[in-house]
Amino acid sequence: MSTQHHADVIVVGAGPAGMAAIQELLQAKKRVIWIDQGLRPGGQIWRAGPPQPWAQTLQALMANPLLQLLSGHAVIAVESQGEFRLRLQNLQQPQAPGVSVQAPQMLLALGARERFLPFPGWTLPGVSGAGGLQALIKNGWPIAGRRVLLAGSGPLLLASADTAKAAGAELLCVAEQAPRQALAGFAARLPLAKMAQALGLGWRLRGIPYRPGVWVTRALGEGKLEAVQLSNGREQWELPCDALGVGYGLLPNIELAELLGCRIAAGAISVDADQQSSLKDVFAAGECTGIGGVDKALLEGQIAALRLLGQSTEHLKRQHRQVLRFAELLHTRFALRPELLLLAEAKTLICRCEDVCLGELNGQRSWRDAKLQTRCGMGACQGRICGPITETLLGWPGGASGRGLRAPLQPAPLHCLLEK
Incomplete structure (x- = not known):
């Protein structure tokens, strides 16, 4: 039979925003169900474990009897609104029955994922997302002695x-597509704390070439990555390498919010000053409300939890304005150059799950037509990678309205969706 859990609040996401929210909710004696696909809290940014003092805080939270932690679980469906009821899949035990969780309030701390822009050779073995490469290394992938380009x-x-x-x-270089002037403007407006972090990072990376206004145009190799073609807009050159980590920022994870019926604006969950979404009793915090970094996530998780509890957050508003200014600085100073949208060729794969190339999609009128004619977006990622790419390159509407989002949110065994 399916397992059922009841609580006062459901929190989806165990990154910094979720952790900050959980702390406030448990202090207020709320019974909480905490859901995350990862096996341990920390999210993508703290995959190897949160830093002190959050590591100690997390240890105390995990021991609280009011907390039901469902790690290694994915939300696959919304079964009811009002008194929210979600259907989960146990990712560690695929044969296990579905799990049902229920609560009158919900907090979404869904995080973000990497943004990809296709170029010839981007699917070669050895090419990965910059964040994906970092995650592989943190989980023990042997990289010592290999020539790496970011x-x-x-x-x-x-x-x-x-x-x-x-x-x-062996780091060959870091190629940043943003021009030098934009980076100078970014550095000049950094808050002091961020500036200190940047200086520390710069010191650790001293001696590594950092090249503004340079981008990858092609990955080269037979069966695996052997070299990368770079450009600065005036000339092109090749650089032999063993691994390439390439990423163009982050995209908010919004699929669950869309399925719930929350309003989406500018590709993120739309929230008010209290972090409440357009749906009553649904709050959202962190990168899913707009990309802004760990400080924004921690602060919004705290604000969302306090407002969910009916408590004042006036003492946090000034800090929140500051982190939102930093988020806007990220958005404007690292804006993508138009040349990046012209790199993909007719034979360049767009949907990696179903091997659909750009030439096949150019003749389609919409995302729906592309699915019917080419199976684009019907693979394991369910359009999470190719959907934003087609929105950027082809102008197709994104989100639920454009892609026809429905349950299950990701591929799942039928028995997980059935009541027993």
């Missing part, structure tokens, strides 16, 4: 480079 845009490149260097990789 390319794309945003601070994640430097964080990934730092991880790769610490693991013994």
Whole structure:
């Protein structure tokens, strides 16, 4: 029979925003169900475990009897609204029956995923997302002695480079597509705390070439990555390498919010000053409400939990305005150059799950037509990678309205959806 859990609040997501929210909710003696696909809290940013003092805080939270932690579980369906009821799949035990969780209030801390832009060769073995490469290294992938290049845009490149260097990789360079003037403007407006972090990161990466206004145009190799073609808009050159981590920032995870019926704006969950979504008793916090970094996530998790409890957050509003200014700085200073949208060729794969190339999609009128004619978006990722790409390159509407989002949110065995 399916397992059922009841609580006062459901929190989906165990990254920094979820952790900050859980702390406030448990202090208020609320019974909480905490759901995350990962096996341990920390999210993508703290995959190897949160830093102190959060590590100690987390240990205390996990021991609280009011908390039901469902790690290694994915939300696959919304079964009812009002008194929210979600259907989950146990990712560690695929044969286990579905899990049902229910509560009158919900907090979404869904995080974000990497943004990809296709270029010839981007599916070669050895090419991965910058964050994906970092995650592989943190989980023990042997990188020592390998020639590694990081390319794309945003601070994640430097964080990934730092991880790769610490693991013994031979870092060839970090290629940042944003021009030097934009980066200078970004650095000049950094808050002091962020500036200190940047200086520390820069010191650890001293000696590693950092090249603004440079981007990858092609990955080269027979059966695996052997070299990368780079450009600065005036000339092109090749650089032999063993691994390429490339990423163009992050995209908010919004699928569950869309399925619930929350309003989406600018690709993120729309929230008010109290972090409440357009749906009553559904709050959202962190990167799913807009990309802004760990400080924004922690603060919004705290604000969302306090407002869910009916408590004041006036003492946090000034800090929140500051982190939102930093989020806007990220958005404007690392804006993508138009040349990146012209790299994909007719034979370049767009949907990696179903092997659909750009040439096949150019003749389609919409996402629905593409699914019917080519199976684009019908693979394991359910359009999470190719959906935003087609929205960017082909102008097809994104989100639930454009892609016809429905349960299950990800491939799941039929028995997980059945009541027994």
